Amino acid sequence: MDVKKIKRSEDYSGWYNNLVKNADLAEHSDVKGCMIIKPYGYAIWEKMQAELDRRFKETGHQNAYFPLFIPKSFFSKEASHVDGFAKECAVVTHYRLKNDPETGQIVVDPDAKLEEELIVRPTSETIIWSTYRNWIQSYRDLPILINQWANVVRWEMRTRLFLRTTEFLWQEGHTAHATAEEAIAETKQMLEIYADFAEKIMAVPVIKGVKSANERFAGALDTFCIEGLMQDGKALQMGTSHFLGQNFAKAFDVKYVTRENKSEYVWATSWGVSTRLMGALIMSHSDDEGLVLPPNLAPIQVVIIPIFRKEGERELVMEKADAYFAALKKLGISVKVDDRDNMTPGFKYAEYELKGVPVRIAIGPRDVQNGTIEVARRDTKEKMVLQAADLEHKIPHLLEQIQQNIYQKALDYRTEHIHAVNTWDEFIDALDNKTGFVSSHWDGSSETEEKIKELSKATIRCIPLNNPQEDGKCVLTGNPSKERVLFARAY
């Protein structure tokens, strides 16, 4: 495998792109800005989906599916929503092609123009709230707790595999509630689920917070988010949960009758995470050897590599390999025996390191004789010789350790990269030289936030939840401030 090697420390985005391709996660398609998620990458996404889906269902949500197309007029019903998305919508104007008799080419049939254009969904609030109108009459119909797994399209100017693609996969939850309190509780509950998933499953520490007005979702009263910190010191928004107030209920005239027989608008939330999480996963743990996957998401958790020279050895070794395979599989571990005989063990080691398989077990004739196995962990590259008899209790434990270790490593990195600053010089110095989050006072105005963005390219990632209150002065204007917020340069 003669792949181009790009060092993480020298060219982070080159390294990232290279890794996505070399580890067989995804590739560019023939369509501008759109990617093909390859089987190995999709397997990781499926594991993410399964974990999230289980958590959604445990908290009472059901899956449903709404159309890909949204009538154009729906978008204009909620003013800030259309402002937020208008510039990046794909529009369907015709429904038929025909053969041009003059050129012999396939052309759009001008006679097949749609009365009303259809928008390819960039998000589904409008079509869903238009539907909820018919579903909700009484307080007895509430809450409605629905999630959909879908693809959406946002016509971004510049794309990057997984992080920002024109079409991407995601889930979007859309809930309807009788009271604001209940909707807010839902918004926060989903934020907690995202944070828990990111930390426990992805092993990516996140900061929970609320967005400033500038960064808020188009149509929301409050946007909560989880923010991760990537290895190059840039922040990545990994998930959002919005309290939509009654904006969409009013726009789509969704009312319910209370127990007291009064008519009220419904309260709404929406929340989502996307295939961008794949980007977060890659950029949180991986190194120059390739991907590093947390055991909880690795499609292959343990790979067994048999080593043999002669035919007689092959049988002996394979017999053990198969036995270990069966033993681990019985424990619910995802395990694979790589018995390809046209490549050397060294080649396979490198390949599974590239693919981020957490644990590698090698068995050769020597091991068979000694009753041992050679175990290598991907995260530390540490190798050890274990008694084969210990396999069944040591390997599950090792997988847990690896999961813990890569989380801790990412957490340590983040802790080292949150810099509290009090002056503008310190602010710029932290961004340029230390990288990561900058915790500083801000006077709370959108104008100041804009100005800071202009001067430093940093945006407010969030105002952390349970943020300690302290008096201070805005790092730019010197105006009084009650709390610090987190700034960073972000993806």
Added chain:
RNA sequence: CGGGGUGUAGCGUAGCCUGGUAUCGCGCCACAUUUGGGAUGUGGAGGUCGUAGGUUCGAAUCCUGCCACCCCGACCA
């Protein structure tokens, strides 16, 4: 969309300035020897040189348009 760069076999590339039908490595196929950290030998297959035009006896090479990707901006829940 602006500035810069790139596009040659599955991958990575040489050739381009100075036009004459494409180089090398990896991978692939066959056989043999191999296999405890990216094996070796021998033989073989694989190319509309991103794309569409133009100049020319002749274009990967020169000219023009277009497309895609990368980097920096602008843009971006």
